[in-house]
Each structure stands twice: as C-alpha cells, then as structure tokens.
Amino acid sequence: MIIAPEGGISSAIVATLVLAFWTFGGLFAALMLMVELDNGNTGAFFMVWLTAWVAAEAFGVIFILWKLFGRIVIRVSPKEVAVSHKILGLIGPTQRMPAETTTGMFWVPDDPMVTRKVNGRRIPQTALKIHATPYPVIVARGISREDAEAVIAACSPRMPRWGRAAA
Numbered sequence: 001m002i003i004a005p006e007g008g009i010s011s012a013i014v015a016t017l018v019l020a021f022w023t024f025g026g027l028f029a030a031l032m033l034m035v036e037l038d039n040g041n042t043g044a045f046f047m048v049w050l051t052a053w054v055a056a057e058a059f060g061v062i063f064i065l066w067k068l069f070g071r072i073v074i075r076v077s078p079k080e081v082a083v084s085h086k087i088l089g090l091i092g093p094t095q096r097m098p099a100e101t102t103t104g105m106f107w108v109p110d111d112p113m114v115t116r117k118v119n120g121r122r123i124p125q126t127a128l129k130i131h132a133t134p135y136p137v138i139v140a141r142g143i144s145r146e147d148a149e150a151v152i153a154a155c156s157p158r159m160p161r162w163g164r165a166a167a
Contacts, residue, residue: 001154003072003128006142012067019060026053062087072140074151076158081130083139101133105155107148114141128152 029049036043065087073084081102086092110124117123128140128148140148 001074001076001151003074003140003143003147003151005066005070005072006140007067009068012064015060015064015067019057019064022053022056022060026050026057029053074139074155076155078158081132081159083130083137095137097130097132097137099159102130102159103133104131105129105139105152106131107143107145107152109145111138111141113138 029046033043033046033050036046066085069088070092071086071089073082073086073089075082075084077099079099081097081099082094083097084092084094106129108127108129111127111129114125114127115122116125125141126143126145126148127138128143128151129136129138139151143151
C-alpha cells in the first residue's frame with residue numbers, strides 16, 4: 001500500500017520560498033567570510049554559521065523532495081510488517097516489525113502526540129497507527145478517515161489476527 005505525504009505541493013512551494021531566502025543568506029555569509037579572511041581574521045563565526053547553514057540547506061532540500069516525491073510504503077506479510085518512508089522509491093528509512101508484535105491498524109481522529117494551534121485553539125491531528133508491542137507505530141499523519149479505512153481494508157486480509165483485534 002502506498003500513501004502520499006501530508007501537505008503536498010502547497011507545503012513544498014512554501015518550503016521552496018523559505019529555502020530561496022535562506023540560500024541568499026548563506027551566500028551573504030560566504031561573502032562575509034571571504035572578507036574576514038582577506039582582512040587576516042579567522043572568520044570563525046562565519047565558518048560555524050555556514051556549517052549550520054549547509055545542514056539546514058540539506059534538510060530543506062530533503063523536505064521539498066519528500067513533499068513532492070515522497071511516499072509511505074506499507075508491506076504486510078505473515079512474517080513482518082514494514083513501513084518505509086521513501087523519496088523517489090529509493091532513499092529513506094524502513095521500520096520492520098515482526099508480525100507477532102502487531103495486533104492491528106487503526107485510524108486515530110486526534111493524535112495527542114501532535115499539537116497544532118490556530119488562534120490559541122488546538123486543532124485535532126489525525127493519524128494512522130499500527131498497534132505494536134512495545135509501542136504503537138505511526139504510519140501516516142494527517143490522513144483522512146476514508147483513506148485510512150482504504151489502507152486498513154487493503155492490509156488487513158494479509159494479517160488475519162488484525163481482523164480479530166480491530167473488531
């Protein structure tokens with residue numbers, strides 16, 4: 001089963017705009033470093049700043065790629081359940097759980113682990129979780145009930161124990 005990440009193209013556009021301004025800031029810091037070095041100074045501050053800038057720039061690019069080309073892939077077999085977060089189907093981590101440790105997949109209308117507030121009011125955040133031992137595994141955040149039910153319906157036949165646990 002393949003699930004697209006929450007947010008989609010609109011969040012990728014916003015991240016691209018932020019990254020563009022961040023890139024100009026990094027280029028300015030690089031110019032300032034060159035001035036410092038030309039004046040015989042160490043430029044230590046700008047070196048540290050540029051190190052953090054490179055890390056943030058890499059994170060921004062990965063975030064944009066995730067929003068545009070990322071997919072959550074769930075593989076269910078009688079032996080294991082694997083949840084992968086892949087960019088372009090190649091890059092990303094995979095979490096594997098033995099089938100014996102899982103008891104079901106559930107849609108959660110309000111995940112208490114995520115807090116978003118708008119105008120001081122908490123907005124409920126949905127999630128799709130796999131109930132596993134020792135703790136539940138979050139598969140997808142922000143998923144609609146209909147999409148979650150489709151994922152559960154597609155995965156449950158491969159795990160007969162899940163049908164008993166979800167009932």
